[in-house]
Amino acid sequence: MVHNNITITGRVQGVGFRYNAREAANSLQIKGFVRNMADGSVSIAAEGTDENMEAFLAWCHEGPPRSRIDHVAVMEGPWVGYTEFRISF
DSSP, rough: OEEEEEEEEESSSSSHHHHHHHHHHHHHTTTTEEOOOOOEEEEEEEEOOOOHHHHHHHHHHHTTOOEEEEEEEEEOOOOOSSEEEEEEE
């Protein structure tokens, strides 16, 4: 099991990124949250199995159809034990 803090830059706000991220996370049994940041990026805290996290990170590099991903930064962090994946406002 792994916890990743993910920051995604590009055209990631106003394109349904958070909602699509929640769908992708739920389908992969990833727990945590996603939120828009003031600088225009999206921040994700994600926890799951190594295999599912790899698939989720691959999705993060693609994003939803109207997005443009410029950079994905991934940093491992301490396990929190999230019980769901939610959109944080």
